[in-house]
Amino acid sequence: MTPQAVLADLVAIGDLPGASNARMAGYVQAYLARLGVDCAVLPGPEGDRVNLFATIGPRDVPGYILSGHMDVVPVEGQNWASDPFRLRAEGGRLYGRGASDMKGYLACMLAMVPAFQAAALRRPIHLAFSYDEEIGCRGVGHMIARLRDLCAPPLGCIVGEPSDLQPVLSHKGKQAVELRIKGRAAHSSQPDLGVNAIYPAAEILLFIRNLAAKLAVDGPFDPRFQPACSTLVAGVVQGGAAVNIIPDQCTIRMEVRSVPGQSPQTITAQVIARLAALPDVEVSHRELSSYPALPPPETRDLVDLLERLTGHRALQSVSYGTEAGLFHAAGIPSIICGPGSILRAHRPDEFITEAELESCCAMLHGLAREAAS
Template sequence: MTPESILADLVAIPDLPGQPNTRMAECVRSHLARHGLECSVITGPEGDRVNLFATIGPRDVPGYILSGHMDVVPVEGQVWTSDPFQLRADGDRLFGRGTSDMKGYLACMIAMVPAFQAMDLQRPIHLAFSYDEEIGCRGVRHLIDRLPGLCAPPLACIVGEPTDMRPVLSHKGKQAMELVIEGRAAHSAQPDLGLNALYPAAELLLFIRDLAARLATDGPFDARFTPPGSTVVAGVVQGGSAVNIIPDRCRIQMEVRSVPGQPPEAITAMVLDRLAGLVDDGTALRVSQTELSSYPALPPPEDPALADLLQRLSGQPVLPSVSYGTEAGLFHAAGIASIICGPGSIVRAHRPDEYITVSELAACCQMLERLGAELS
């Protein structure tokens, strides 16, 4: 089957993060089974979501992982010119949710299976399909934990996020948190009987603002990124129910994006220390925090061999860094050299009328074919 026909099957399944992914996993497995390729199914702790892992070639020698996530972001609130879950062709463009991010790469991985099988691979090519990437790279962690029992230690991982087929060397790390501040409700006519949760929340928001300014001034800095330093922002504030009720609860959602070498948790810890201090100084009764998502940064590779290989395979120059995050940081943290390179463009991702082109799919298949030839 062509990448386009496989992509049509993948796009037709609205595999949203945080929900069961049985249909999508079965679709991928059925495509691989047509070529006699069996998958290992790695079930996540949720019980209703799975990763998939398959190997072509010898399992007992180091090889390369091709990795991509099966989930896509929702379409609610977006205006599409056609059904986002039905692939629509218009000239060279193929429209549908997830075409660029990143079912186009998955379709190429699957389409190349018979070509890989026809090669005399001396090193294996592994196919990894993960879940819940769009809500913090949650699923792939469980797949990575299982790798020692699935294959020999891999040489490297190629994560196929949309990069216009340019090999990407690094990205920032991220941690998103929800912070809850609890006070005491009272009638607004007697505010002294209550404890207004909005006021300590305001203090915490000012602390986050000032911390962001210090990071922008003091660094550390990495010139590969724009902006060059780590960032912290508050994105959501919710509190209060009526003007005549002293609000007893306020919720803040914040995120950190950090340059390689500075873990996002180190910046978050400063905010959490200030959060705990709100109880100590009596402006809050209780505070709590919940991690919403996180992934480590991907530092540039120390050994240029992987970047040189991907430049040769893709025919494109490397891109030093990108502003978004990927599962590559988690593979790297597990000791697997990682790089990002895939078809489509990130500027089309998460938007109405997302698309990929037939020529981009062809270029990706050509890159993967060259990889197979390298390993044969």
């Protein structure tokens, strides 16, 4: 099948994060089975979601992982010119939810399987399909934990997030946390009988603001990023039910994005410690999502390979995060490089071009030649 034909099938499957991915995983398994490729099904702890891992070539030799996520973001509230789950071709563009982020890459991975099989690979090419990337890279860690049972230690991992097929070397880490404050309700005419949860929440918000300002002044700094420091933001505040009721609940959702070398958890821990010190209220917190930063590679091997295969010079950093940080944390050299543009991701009328799919397949043809040499 051509990449465009595979992409049409993938776009028609709108499996969203946080829910079963049985349709998408089933399609990939069936596609690979028709080509005689065994596919390991790796269930996640949720019970209704799976990662998939397949190998073309020898398993006992170090090779390369091509990694992409199967989930896409929702389309609710977006005004599309056509059905987002039916691929539309117009003027060399292919429109559909996930076309760039990142079913275009998955389509190229699958369309290239016959070429990989014909290449007499001396080093394997592994196909890794993960779930729930769009809500904090929740799925891929369970697959990474199983890799030692599935293949020899890989030479590298190419995470195909849309980068205009430009190799990307690094990104920030992230942790999102929900903070809960519980007071005591009362009638607003007798506020002394209640404990207002919004007031201590305001103290935490000021602490978050001041800590963010301190990071901007004191660093650490990494000039590859803009801004060059770690950032801390309170994004959602919810509390109270009516103006004549003393609010007994308030919730804050905050996010840290940290430069390589600084764990987002070290920043979050300062906020959690301040939360725990609040008097007269009950407090709790829970992690919503997290992934580590992707630092620049220690050697040039994977960078040189991708620059040669794509014809593009590597980009030092991007502002978005990916699963590459998790592969790196597991000791696997990792790089971001995929077709399409991140500027089209998550937006209405998301698209990828036919030329971008062709260029990605050309890159993968080159990888196959490299693995066969």
